[in-house]
Structure formats: C-alpha cells, structure tokens
Amino acid sequence: xxxxxxxxxxxxxxxxxxLLLIHLGVIFYASNRGLSAADLLARTRxxxxxxxxxxxxxxxxxxxAAIGVRVVASEWTRWHGAAxxxxxxxxxxxxxALGLTAVAAVVLV
Amino acid sequence: xxDIAVSLWRGNADGSYQVYRVPQRDNQTVLDVVTWVQRNLxxxxxxRFACRVGMCGSCAMTVNGxxxxxxxxxxxxxxxxxxxxxxxxxxxxIIKDLACDLRPxxxxxxxxRAVFSPRLTRQDAIERIAxxxxxxxxxxxxxxxxxxxVCYAACDTVRWNADYLGPAxxxxxxxxxxxxxxxxxxxRLAAVAxxxxxxxxxxxxxxxxxxxxALNPTASIAxxxxxxxxxxxxxxxx
Amino acid sequence: xxxxxxxxQRAPNSGGHRRDPLWVAALLHRISGLALAAFLPLHFLVFxxxxxxxxxxxxxxxxxxxxxxxxxxxxxxxxxxxHLLGGxxxxxxxxxxxxAGHKQLVxxxxxxxxxxxxxxxxxxx
Numbered sequence: 224x225x226x227x228x229x230x231x232x233x234x235x236x237x238x239x240x241x242l243l244l245i246h247l248g249v250i251f252y253a254s255n256r257g258l259s260a261a262d263l264l265a266r267t268r269x270x271x272x273x274x275x276x277x278x279x280x281x282x283x284x285x286x287x288a289a290i291g292v293r294v295v296a297s298e299w300t301r302w303h304g305a306a307x308x309x310x311x312x313x314x315x316x317x318x319x320a321l322g323l324t325a326v327a328a329v330v331l332v
Numbered sequence: 333x334x335d336i337a338v339s340l341w342r343g344n345a346d347g348s349y350q351v352y353r354v355p356q357r358d359n360q361t362v363l364d365v366v367t368w369v370q371r372n373l374x375x376x377x378x379x380r381f382a383c384r385v386g387m388c389g390s391c392a393m394t395v396n397g398x399x400x401x402x403x404x405x406x407x408x409x410x411x412x413x414x415x416x417x418x419x420x421x422x423x424x425x426i427i428k429d430l431a432c433d434l435r436p437x438x439x440x441x442x443x444x445r446a447v448f449s450p451r452l453t454r455q456d457a458i459e460r461i462a463x464x465x466x467x468x469x470x471x472x473x474x475x476x477x478x479x480x481x482v483c484y485a486a487c488d489t490v491r492w493n494a495d496y497l498g499p500a501x502x503x504x505x506x507x508x509x510x511x512x513x514x515x516x517x518x519x520r521l522a523a524v525a526x527x528x529x530x531x532x533x534x535x536x537x538x539x540x541x542x543x544x545x546a547l548n549p550t551a552s553i554a555x556x557x558x559x560x561x562x563x564x565x566x567x568x569x570x
Numbered sequence: 571x572x573x574x575x576x577x578x579q580r581a582p583n584s585g586g587h588r589r590d591p592l593w594v595a596a597l598l599h600r601i602s603g604l605a606l607a608a609f610l611p612l613h614f615l616v617f618x619x620x621x622x623x624x625x626x627x628x629x630x631x632x633x634x635x636x637x638x639x640x641x642x643x644x645x646x647x648x649x650x651x652x653h654l655l656g657g658x659x660x661x662x663x664x665x666x667x668x669x670a671g672h673k674q675l676v677x678x679x680x681x682x683x684x685x686x687x688x689x690x691x692x693x694x695x
Contacts, residue, residue, distance in 0.1 A: 254643070324618045329617055394582055
C-alpha cells in the first residue's frame, strides 16, 4: 500500500510539473493583462482543451495533496490507521469535487 | 588554555544537564573531555567508547546538538564561548547519562532484512565477483557502515515516524539488494516497501551530512525506491 | 569545580542540524505544500462563483486588484514555484543516479521563486 501511495504521489507530481509551468504562464498572462471575468470566460467557454487541461490538473492536484496531507499528518500528529485514511479521502474528494465544479463552471456553455 | 564549561546530560529521559569545568588541552577530543570528567570529577558518569581512534563508532554522542563520534571531534572545533554541550544520541531510549539503548536500531536492521542470505555453502567453490560491475560498485559505495547510529540520531523522519526503519538499516538493505550472491531479495524488497520503509524517507540528507564514514544513505534509499517501484509495477509486490 | 546548574525537563538537545540548508529546504517544501493545499479549495470556490453569475466572478476579480491581495498572490506564486522546483529536485534525486550539488540547487530554487514572485508583483502592479 505504501508503494501504491508513493507511486501515485510521484506520478501526480510528474504529471503536474509541465501543467504547472503552463499554469504559471496563464497566471502571469491574466494578471499582466488584467483580464476581466468576461475576458477569461471568453477563452475558456466551450474549450475542450482548457477543460481537459484543468480537469487533469485538478485530479492530479487532489491526489497529490491528499496523499501529502496524509503523510504530514502521520508524522506531525498522533493520528494513525483509519483516521489517516479518512483524512486522505476527505481531502482528495473535497478537492476533486470543488475542482471539477470550478472547471465545469468556466468551460461549460 | 582555560577551562571549558561542559554540560553533560545526567540521568535518563527525565534527567538534566549538569555543568562541569574541564581543563582545555591541546589536541583534546570530546571523548577526552568526557573521560576526564569520569576519572576526575564524577565516577558515576556513564558513557561508551572502545577503540578511541574512529573505527568502531561506540563513542557516538550528541555534541552541541549534532550526533558525532566524540573520539574524532576536536574540542577546538566545537567549543562556543568556552562551552560545550554533550548528550546521548537522539532517537534512542536513554539508559543512563551518555549511553543510549541501541536495541531498537538493531531490531530495525533485522526488520529491514538487511541480513545476508547466501545461495552457496562452504562446500561450493568461491564465487568470483568482479568489483567493477554496476551492482558491486553500488554495494561497495555503501558497504562501510559500522552501525554507529549517528545517521539514525540525525534523522528527523526517525524522530517523527516510530515505524521508520532508518537510514542505516535501509542503506545496508541496499547493499544486499545489489549483492549477486544474495538470495533474499524478494522478502527484502517487501520489507523495505512496508510501512516505515524506504518510502518514508523525505531525502533531508541529514544522514549523509552526518555520516562519519561519508556514506550516503539518501542515495541508497533512492535506489530502494526505484527497485521497489519497479517490482510493484511488475506485480511482484503486494 | 563542577556545578549542578541543571536544566530540568529539557530533553537532550539534538536540534543542531535544523539550520542545514537541505533540512530547511525540506521544511519549506512541506510548508509550501500545506499552504497550497489549504489555498486550493478557496481557489476553486472562486471560479465556481461564475455559476452564480458572471458578475459575481467579475466582482471578485476586481477585489483582487487590491494591493494587499496582490501581495498575497505574490506569496502564492513564490510558494508554488518553490514547491514545484523542490519537487523536481526530489523526482530527479529518486529516479536518476545520484548527483551532487543539492545545496546549490536549493539556493537556485529559492532565488528563482523569489525572482518570479517579484516579477509577478511588478507586472501586476
């Protein structure tokens, strides 16, 4: 089980590295141009590309963050066993739910 | 040369530091200081040493917050404002004063299956192992461990995770993973992939920074991570 | 000759290495990760605002033009870049043969993250 969590953590990290570089580009672009909500949505609405990009990002980030939080909790708190499992799933599912909602909100027409 | 104000840990986990004044001498080591206290000031002081020349690792203690071999630490290198602080190694139960209980350290060694399982017997011809093969080079780079527990004492992951096998045990497991004469790899990889195994390492490199033999358990553990990941992807683990 | 200036209840001090650059790097990596994980739900909720109305998102985006918010965003860019670069170093460490120069890489990561954050702030201002 450790190996599985480890592999998922590292693979999600590897997936996110290039996505993050692009996302940083988006951050700088949007911030520099002072994009309004309308400008933003004009770019994302109906875009399969942005939808796929950010949906992938959300799933990877949720996986990575959930496992990371679990590891930190296992070392810095007294939680163990089932409590850690619940924490990990709660974080992961919360991030996936909120994240995919956000992606849908800006991509769906 | 004046006196050094030496704080020595006395007692067990509920103990405290006591200060002793020790004359500073040329070429004096921290082990010399501890020995001087025990011989001249307080014969009840408990501490360990053996070879006193940097070969056995028995004299490892915490000096000014860092684990080191006291016989190989010159006082001139560590004294701050005429003070020195010496305690037992961290992350291990304290027996008394500067002596800690190394049993957990060695038990984790066994748990990591960092033990040689030979294929051949004394009846067989001696197997020729070329020193230049990649696995042998990897094993040789990590083989000089003398189980002094300095890395174990330096490691925060050991401190935070009671199950963590620790750098020394995993480092030795790595040498055996690379030993073509050994047959125990299936169980060994399972052992180092279990809870508290190599995946708990966060690559702080405290072990590598503190190892008096200049070993690099972080690198060995990274090797174990690669091997266990490959075994997992091949379906050989869990 | 010897005094009993005991410091009771203070376990043997073993924190000397906690100033080592690689340990600090690991700690920063962990803290930045936690901060980003805490920030993400808020980030997602912002974009979900558009489900309420486009004006709701527009209102929020206008609020972010506030200099205090820009400073916080700069902090996020710093943490994000730091976590990314530190993470890449770990991925390389774990999957490639051992290489030297980790302290330099950590310094480089800190510098890059700081510079990127500053560039962000300057361009956003």
